[in-house]
Amino acid sequence: MSRDLRLDRLAKTFPNGTAALGDLSADIAAGAFVSLLGPSGCGKSTVLRLIAGLEEPTRGRVEWPQTRGSLGVIFQEPTLMAWASAAKNVALPLELAGMAKTQARERACGALEKVDLAGFADALPRELSGGMRMRVSIARALVADPDVLLMDEPFAALDEFTRGKLNDDLLRLWAERGFTGVFVTHSVFEAVYLSQRILILSGRPGRLVADIQNPAPYPREPGYRTSAAFNATARDILDVLEEVSTC
Amino acid sequence: MLMQVLRIILPIALFAGLIQFWEWSVVYWEIQPFILPPPSAILAVFETDGASLLGSAWTTLGTTLAAFALAVFSGTALAALFASSRIAEAALSPYAVILQVTPIIAIAPLIIVWVGLDNAWLAVLILAWIAAFFPVLASATAGLKAVDPNLRDLFRLYRADFRQTFIRLMVPSSLPYLLAGIKTAGGLALVGAVVAEFAAASGNTNGLAWRILEAGNRLQIAKMFAALLLLALMGVALYAILSFVEWLLLHRWHGDRRRA
Ligand SMILES: Nc1ncnc2c1ncn2[C@@H]1O[C@H](COP(=O)(O)OP(=O)(O)OP(=O)(O)O)[C@@H](O)[C@H]1O
Ligand SMILES: [Mg+2]
Numbered sequence: 230m231s232r233d234l235r236l237d238r239l240a241k242t243f244p245n246g247t248a249a250l251g252d253l254s255a256d257i258a259a260g261a262f263v264s265l266l267g268p269s270g271c272g273k274s275t276v277l278r279l280i281a282g283l284e285e286p287t288r289g290r291v292e293w294p295q296t297r298g299s300l301g302v303i304f305q306e307p308t309l310m311a312w313a314s315a316a317k318n319v320a321l322p323l324e325l326a327g328m329a330k331t332q333a334r335e336r337a338c339g340a341l342e343k344v345d346l347a348g349f350a351d352a353l354p355r356e357l358s359g360g361m362r363m364r365v366s367i368a369r370a371l372v373a374d375p376d377v378l379l380m381d382e383p384f385a386a387l388d389e390f391t392r393g394k395l396n397d398d399l400l401r402l403w404a405e406r407g408f409t410g411v412f413v414t415h416s417v418f419e420a421v422y423l424s425q426r427i428l429i430l431s432g433r434p435g436r437l438v439a440d441i442q443n444p445a446p447y448p449r450e451p452g453y454r455t456s457a458a459f460n461a462t463a464r465d466i467l468d469v470l471e472e473v474s475t476c
Numbered sequence: 477m478l479m480q481v482l483r484i485i486l487p488i489a490l491f492a493g494l495i496q497f498w499e500w501s502v503v504y505w506e507i508q509p510f511i512l513p514p515p516s517a518i519l520a521v522f523e524t525d526g527a528s529l530l531g532s533a534w535t536t537l538g539t540t541l542a543a544f545a546l547a548v549f550s551g552t553a554l555a556a557l558f559a560s561s562r563i564a565e566a567a568l569s570p571y572a573v574i575l576q577v578t579p580i581i582a583i584a585p586l587i588i589v590w591v592g593l594d595n596a597w598l599a600v601l602i603l604a605w606i607a608a609f610f611p612v613l614a615s616a617t618a619g620l621k622a623v624d625p626n627l628r629d630l631f632r633l634y635r636a637d638f639r640q641t642f643i644r645l646m647v648p649s650s651l652p653y654l655l656a657g658i659k660t661a662g663g664l665a666l667v668g669a670v671v672a673e674f675a676a677a678s679g680n681t682n683g684l685a686w687r688i689l690e691a692g693n694r695l696q697i698a699k700m701f702a703a704l705l706l707l708a709l710m711g712v713a714l715y716a717i718l719s720f721v722e723w724l725l726l727h728r729w730h731g732d733r734r735r736a
Contacts, residue, residue: 283629302633308626312648312729321644325634353729 233258234280234377234409238289240434241275249275251434252289259294259376262403262410264420266466267430268473273413276435277302277379280411301370301408303383307362309354315341315365316350322373340368344398360391364398371402377409385415393451396422404447417470421462422454429466431473439469513698521702529687529699533706536669536683539597540710543604544665548658550605551612559620559646560638576610580668584675596680600672607668608661615657619650652730655722662714670707 234257241250250272257263265273278284280291281300301322309318319337324330338350344364354362363383370378384392400423403410414420420427421443429439443462445453453459495515501507502514509517522529554572558565580603588599623646631641673685684703691699 278629281629281633283632300633302630304626304630306626308624308630310627310645310648312651321630322634325631325636325640325644355729 233294235292236276236280236289237292239276239279239286239291240288241272241279241284242287242434248434250279251431251436253428253430253435253437254289255428255437255440257409257411259409260407261426262400262412262424263426263428264412264414264424265428265430266414266417266420266470267435268432268470269415270433271430272433272435273430274381277381277411277413280377281379299373299375299377301373301375301378303363303366303370303378303380305382305385307354307359307366309362309365309369311354314351314353315346315357315368318354318365319369319372321369326373337368337372340372341365343371343402344368360387360395363387363391363395367395367399367402371406371408374406375408377411378403380410380412382413382415384419392419397451399423400447400449417463417466418454421459421466422449427462427466429469429473438473439466441465441469510695510697513701517698518701518705521696521698525699525702529684529702529706532682532684532687532703533710535597535681536666536673536685536707537710539600539604539683540666540669540714543601543669544608544662544714546601546605547608547612547661547665551609551657551661552616552654554613555616555620556642558617559642565617572610572613575606576614580607581671581675584672587672588676593676593678593680596676596678599676600669600681600683603672603675604665604668607671608665611657611660611664612654613657615653615660616650619653620646622653623649652726655718655725659715659718659722662718663711666707666711666714 236253236255236257239250239253240248242248249270253272253276255263265276267273275284279286281302282291309315310321313321316334316337319340320328320330320333323333323336328336338347341347341350344367346361346364346368349357349361349365354365357365366383370380384395387395396419399410410423412420412423424443427439427441427443428437429441430436431438441462445456445458445462499514499516502509502512554568558569583606584599584603587602588596591598591602627645627649628641631645636644669683670685673681673683674689677689678686684707687703688700691697691703
């Protein structure tokens with residue numbers, strides 16, 4: 230058994246007959262940052278839900294290292310409890326696991342600090358901006374130190390500026406914590422900026438059509454976005470996507 | 477600022493004007509007091525019959541509050557059961573609906589026979605409870621179903637058990653729905669209590685409805701109005717208190733329905 234997370238010929242057909250995911254096999258190395266890219270409806274969210282165990286595959290399986298790693302998830306929406314403060318929201322995974330309230334709060338505040346929200350522990354979600362809510366969601370996903378972080382287009386609803394800032398925050402946290410990142414996005418440029426590896430899925434039912442490595446070293450600074458290396462990788466991906474969408 | 481003052485002054489002025497007009501028109505058109513008594517005569521009733529009216533109001537209020545409390549408790553409990561078991565919901569919800577769609581005035585005679593006229597208060601309590609029960613059940617059930625599916629997934633992901641999910645997720649997300657239902661239930665408990673008192677039509681219940689019947693038989697129209705006034709005040713007070721509770725519990729996070 231390797232330390233990797235293995236997706237073994239994963240397929241999912243929903244009870245209503247929709248074949249969402251056709252066939253996906255991939256080894257995701259521990260500590261890697263991988264993006265899933267593909268046309269809308271090709272089963273990207275389904276892959277994440279399968280990995281998270283929120284959905285059972287119709288065929289194939291998700292193989293974990295010896296023990297099933299702990300998981301963090303960031304949804305497209307911040308998905309916060311509207312009635313609870315930022316700190317309460319972040320402390321949720323800890324409290325559900327049985328940690329004492331005061332200790333959980335302490336760690337939650339620490340996690341909020343990491344996403345630059347130190348002063349907002351007691352703010353309610355409605356008192357925060359969209360980007361700040363997303364950061365609370367990131368803090369919640371990371372507070373329990375997960376081995377694997379699943380992200381489903383987490384920044385899609387944000388403006389370019391906030392998105393870039395959160396991309397950098399995310400990479401910094403990834404370097405610090407060393408979790409395995411699986412990131413779903415519609416944006417080729419976001420995928421290139423963040424990932425070591427980009428998996429491209431075809432239209433529904435989703436199949437793996439390309440597995441592109443991005444060897445650019447970390448830390449990646451905003452300057453990387455305009456470099457020749459960045460453009461070359463983006464070009465490769467765009468070429469594949471063009472082929473996928475024409476067939 | 478001026479607008480704010482007007483918003484308070486204007487309704488009061490309108491009300492005072494209407495009362496004044498009522499008083500004046502009864503005199504001007506020489507309307508018989510057993511058709512429409514003037515407001516002054518209605519107030520005078522409280523001097524002569526105040527004690528018996530207030531005593532009856534107290535009785536009706538007591539039954540209303542007891543029925544309301546029972547309805548809130550049983551409605552939420554049943555909704556919680558429905559939320560935890562689909563089978564229970566499928567098996568039991570038809571009866572709840574039957575209870576709701578059957579007019580309580582039609583069930584009243586049966587209930588009164590069952591509990592015996594000597595226990596008319598119990599019949600009133602049961603009927604008021606039936607009237608108030610359904611909105612609580614319906615709103616709590618709707619609320620429990622309206623939980624954000626992503627949050628539900630999140631709780632599943634962190635392996636929350638049913639108790640944790642219920643207390644931390646389902647109760648708070650359904651609270652806005654539940655409180656709206658509870659507000660309706662308060663008014664319906666009062667309506668149910670009064671309807672049941674009418675149906676019992678016996679001095680045994682001794683509630684405000686009985687006072688109205690009694691006064692009607694004796695053509696004491698002013699006293700009927702006085703009893704009506706008390707009923708209306710009770711209903712409004714109940715609604716105001718429940719609205720305040722709702723505001724207390726929700727205004728911080730639920731004020732504008734912006735998505736979180
Ligand atoms: N619970 C479900 N029941 C039935 N069909 C579903 C269900 N969930 C998803 N699908 C279908 O499966 C397909 C893939 O859905 P999925 O959400 O994985 O796509 P996606 O790649 O994440 O799309 P997008 O990029 O638009 O988010 C879609 O056609 C969708 O309609
Ligand atoms: Mg999706």
